[in-house]
Amino acid sequence: MNRICQIDIDETGLAAPTPEIEQERRVAIFDLLEDNSFALPAREGRAIPPGPYRLRLSIREGRLVFDIDTEAGSRVAEFHLSLGPFRQAVKDYFQICESYFDAVKRLPPSQIEAIDMARRGIHNEGARILLERLEGKAETDIDTARRLFTLICVLHWG
Numbered sequence: 001m002n003r004i005c006q007i008d009i010d011e012t013g014l015a016a017p018t019p020e021i022e023q024e025r026r027v028a029i030f031d032l033l034e035d036n037s038f039a040l041p042a043r044e045g046r047a048i049p050p051g052p053y054r055l056r057l058s059i060r061e062g063r064l065v066f067d068i069d070t071e072a073g074s075r076v077a078e079f080h081l082s083l084g085p086f087r088q089a090v091k092d093y094f095q096i097c098e099s100y101f102d103a104v105k106r107l108p109p110s111q112i113e114a115i116d117m118a119r120r121g122i123h124n125e126g127a128r129i130l131l132e133r134l135e136g137k138a139e140t141d142i143d144t145a146r147r148l149f150t151l152i153c154v155l156h157w158g
Contacts, residue, residue, distance in 0.1 A: 001051045002039035004144075005071050007032060009151060010058030020101055021154060028150035036144040040068065040077055041136065049076055057148075059083070059155050066138070081133045083156070089126040089149075090156045096122055123149060 056067040063080040127145035
């Protein structure tokens with residue numbers, strides 16, 4: 001039951017995504033909903049209702065906001081993370097993704113594979129940063145953190 005059952009992205013004020021960014025978002029949400037691990041620890045001595053959870057991601061006042069409800073819609077938690085620690089990883093991820101999308105159109109498979117390996121490395125770094133930032137707020141695994149990092153990148157795009 002410790003999982004996310006629904007994800008919404010608050011698109012208020014976001015620029016329209018490119019087709020590639022939109023595809024990354026759709027894939028990340030699909031993969032996340034298919035398989036994820038997400039739990040909330042007890043806070044201030046209060047038990048947290050068990051999942052599954054509905055998650056709404058947004059950027060407000062320059063901070064990444066996680067709004068979390070139970071599956072039935074009762075508010076469970078809200079926490080804000082500074083975007084600063086993510087900026088370089090997001091920038092690097094967009095640059096390598098752009099290189100990857102260009103490479104797919106014109107380079108041989110061996111070079112595409114090398115770029116994809118670099119892309120995965122940057123993606124892993126972003127997930128690691130997210131896991132550090134979530135410490136004490138939410139518990140998740142590396143695969144879930146990777147997919148959430150993709151969604152953070154989508155929010156940065158805006």
